[in-house]
Amino acid sequence: MKSTSKRKSKTPTSQKKESNNMKNIMLVGAGLTATGIVGYFGYQYIKKMKEEQEQQAKRTLPVSTFTPPITETTPQYTPPPETNTTYKPPPYQTPKDTNTYTPPKPKSDFPLKKGSKGVKVKNLQLALIATYGKSILPNYGADGDFGKELANGLKKLKYPATVSESLYNVITAGNASQASLAKKLYATLNKYDYQGTMALLKQLIDKADYTAVSNEFKTFRLHGGVRQTLVTATLNSFSDNAQKQNIRLEFIRMGLKYNGKKWSLDGIGGAKIITTQPTQIWLDGYSSMQVPQNMILGIAHAEKLDFTLFENENKFFLVKTNTIKKI
Secondary structure, rough: OOOOOOOOOOOOOHHHOOOHHHHHHHHHHOOOOOOHHHHHHHHHHHHHHHHHHHHHHHHHHHOOOOOOOOOOOOOOOOOOOOOOOOOOOOOOOOOOOOOOOOOOOOOOOOEEEEOOOOOHHHHHHHHHHHHHOHOOOOOOOOOOOOOHHHHHHHHHHHOOOEEEEHHHHHHHHHHHHHHHHHHHHHHHHHOOHHHHHHHHOOOOHHHHHHOOOOOHHHOOOOOEEEEEEEEHHHHHHOOOHHHHHHHHHHHHOOEEEEOOOOOEEOOOOOOEEEEEEOOEOOOOOEEEEEEOOEEEEEEEEEOOOOOEEEOOOOEEEEEEEEHEEEO
């Protein structure tokens, strides 16, 4: 038996399906092609926009945008935690003016005593020679050395062996005035001028003043007679008892001592003094110290103005007269 193959003819329905499938394939292919084209052009567009943005960014960047790399640095100081302690700044001190020179405080040379040397000793010697003549220091004169000759000269004149600053000023600064006062007293006594004599005597403050003026006065011969001390010449010049009593009171005020028959230079010298209240004593021209009440200070030597000169262990000091009493 002869077999034959017959191809089945396509029906219209299958042809239609086949046609739709071809269309779908073509649409898909066209879509893919369109998508690829759009993607390509989109990519090119985005790329171009990105390049334009980069160009724009370059034109607007600052001149230098370099940021140095971070390197290791010293750790920053971290203050300790606050405590309850309240900080008090130091008191303000006025800055010193470096352009202003302040000289050092001079060192006191007083008291002058045996063994002292220097300008002040020489000035003391010159003052003694000017007042009492070269015979007071016959061998060495004003050599600036406080030796045996000067000590003997002071002793002869009834001055203390140790010269304090106040006594030094009396001897050196008062020479001219004391010599002038001695001449004025000589003139008033020569005229028996009581009022003038009393006015001059009131200028003598203490025993030191009296000694200096009296030594100068003894160079004169009153009424053509012999040389006399000031106290003797003054009392001999007036006969009225009331006047004599007033003259005696002036010499007692200066510190001279009268026992009813004889005058001496002991004065208040030799009397111990004691403080009646807390007070100050001056050690020299620069410093002082506080002392209590009822303290025995030493031996009084002279009074001048408001102060008393006293000695303690061969050193001389000053104290206000109204704060002491004699014992």
